[in-house]
Amino acid sequence: MGRVGGTHTSGGVPGIGLAKGLAVTLRTMTRRSVTGQYPDTSPELPPRSRGVIALLEENCTVCMLCARECPDWCIYIDSHKEAVPAPEGGRPRSRNVLDRFAIDFALCMYCSICIEVCPFDALFWSPEFEYAEYDILDLTHERDRLREWMWTVPPPPAHDSRAERPKELSAAEGAEGRPGRGPRG
Amino acid sequence: MGVINLGEPRVGTISRVAPKPIKFVLNWGRRYSLWVFNFGLACCAIEFIATSMSRHDFIRLGVIPFAPGPRQADLMVVSGTVTDKMAPAVKRLYEQMPEPKYVISFGACSNCGGPYWDSYCVTKGVDQLVPVDVYVPGCPPRPEALLHGILRLQEKIAGESLGERYGPASPVPVAQPQAESRPPSPAVLRRPLQRPPQPTSADRPEDPPEASPENPPENPPREPPQPPESSSGQRPDAAPRPGPLPPPNSVRGPADPSEPNLFLP
Numbered sequence: 001m002g003r004v005g006g007t008h009t010s011g012g013v014p015g016i017g018l019a020k021g022l023a024v025t026l027r028t029m030t031r032r033s034v035t036g037q038y039p040d041t042s043p044e045l046p047p048r049s050r051g052v053i054a055l056l057e058e059n060c061t062v063c064m065l066c067a068r069e070c071p072d073w074c075i076y077i078d079s080h081k082e083a084v085p086a087p088e089g090g091r092p093r094s095r096n097v098l099d100r101f102a103i104d105f106a107l108c109m110y111c112s113i114c115i116e117v118c119p120f121d122a123l124f125w126s127p128e129f130e131y132a133e134y135d136i137l138d139l140t141h142e143r144d145r146l147r148e149w150m151w152t153v154p155p156p157p158a159h160d161s162r163a164e165r166p167k168e169l170s171a172a173e174g175a176e177g178r179p180g181r182g183p184r185g
Numbered sequence: 186m187g188v189i190n191l192g193e194p195r196v197g198t199i200s201r202v203a204p205k206p207i208k209f210v211l212n213w214g215r216r217y218s219l220w221v222f223n224f225g226l227a228c229c230a231i232e233f234i235a236t237s238m239s240r241h242d243f244i245r246l247g248v249i250p251f252a253p254g255p256r257q258a259d260l261m262v263v264s265g266t267v268t269d270k271m272a273p274a275v276k277r278l279y280e281q282m283p284e285p286k287y288v289i290s291f292g293a294c295s296n297c298g299g300p301y302w303d304s305y306c307v308t309k310g311v312d313q314l315v316p317v318d319v320y321v322p323g324c325p326p327r328p329e330a331l332l333h334g335i336l337r338l339q340e341k342i343a344g345e346s347l348g349e350r351y352g353p354a355s356p357v358p359v360a361q362p363q364a365e366s367r368p369p370s371p372a373v374l375r376r377p378l379q380r381p382p383q384p385t386s387a388d389r390p391e392d393p394p395e396a397s398p399e400n401p402p403e404n405p406p407r408e409p410p411q412p413p414e415s416s417s418g419q420r421p422d423a424a425p426r427p428g429p430l431p432p433p434n435s436v437r438g439p440a441d442p443s444e445p446n447l448f449l450p
Binding site for chain 2: 033034035036037038039043051071072104105106107108109110129130131132133134135136139
């Protein structure tokens with residue numbers, strides 16, 4: 001630490017260091033505090049905050065893409081196939097049924113790769129971050145808990161006012177306006 | 186000068202057998218004056234520092250940073266990747282703390298190794314070295330997540346009894362597993378791949394050696410059917426092993442400090 005007052009380093013005026021320090025005090029005394037009162041007020045999180053991953057298990061088709069692409073291998077999926085009889089005879093169709101879907105949030109690196117690769121939009125980011133636990137095994141969220149996080153997923157933020165239209169909308173409207181093209185398989 | 190062995194600082198007997206109002210007051214005092222010792226090892230330490238600064242300011246919660254050393258600290262926040270080379274230092278500095286001491290594991294790396302769980306030189310979680318009270322998930326967690334972890338720790342301190350925490354019967358607080366509220370038990374996490382529920386196993390006899398001809402056609406010929414619980418009985422050597430991809434929960438050992446420590450003599 002330097003000398004109190006700093007008389008030798010700032011031009012020889014005695015007490016200039018003290019005056020500078022008091023000036024900082026006076027300047028900040030009139031401003032509002034920047035401290036967020038977290039447990040009393042919830043913080044204003046930026047859009048698309050990565051808090052916890054929610055699972056919409058109705059959309060999951062057990063394609064295992066998320067578990068395969070996860071850099072940490074922190075997604076556990078168990079499934080089995082069920083045979084569904086075909087509606088008008090024929091070969092019975094097989095269908096994947098999800099047995100277990102768990103994400104180990106002690107291990108997850110929040111890279112969002114699983115959410116991006118999910119082809120059926122079954123995974124979403126939720127901004128919730130309050131799930132510190134006493135036991136590390138509780139950080140592995142099973143499918144019911146992941147489904148509960150789904151209620152906290154915010155709607156996607158609106159586009160900018162002059163942004164390009166979403167391609168999905170244009171494609172859907174173009175397909176509607178085109179005559180003579182029925183729904184194809 | 187000769188070496189003076191002072192022994193480990195321990196909680197006095199009187200505070201263990203103190204009556205309940207005294208314990209309440211003691212816990213109240215411990216809860217709101219946690220001198221914190223930042224074991225910052227990697228990038229999560231930046232979030233810890235952000236939490237200690239004026240924006241989040243955990244002195245509001247009674248957590249006082251800048252303890253002069255571990256001997257003056259009550260709470261150790263391990264934030265960052267614990268490497269095997271750093272592990273003896275973590276253990277040693279934890280042992281220097283006086284005894285109502287708490288550990289928060291902050292971030293994925295100190296929880297269980299994080300992205301480096303496959304590395305040869307990274308400790309798979311600081312709970313292999315020291316008992317951890319609160320695990321804060323994130324990579325890195327938000328500063329508010331650390332505040333939430335501190336709040337959880339304060340709730341734990343408020344409800345604890347040092348006689349149970351440091352008593353001779355159970356030296357380490359063991360979380361009681363509740364089967365209802367916590368589905369993944371360690372046995373579940375380390376089991377081999379789950380077998381699909383077999384719809385016809387109820388009306389089938391116990392051990393049919395081969396598929397009987399009255400099997401329904403949606404069951405293709407497969408291995409001798411077993412109920413899903415008895416999958417450990419098929420091969421005794423294959424049972425404790427995980428599946429073909431070892432999940433990291435099976436890689437890391439249990440957080441049991443009574444295990445022999447590999448890092449310290």
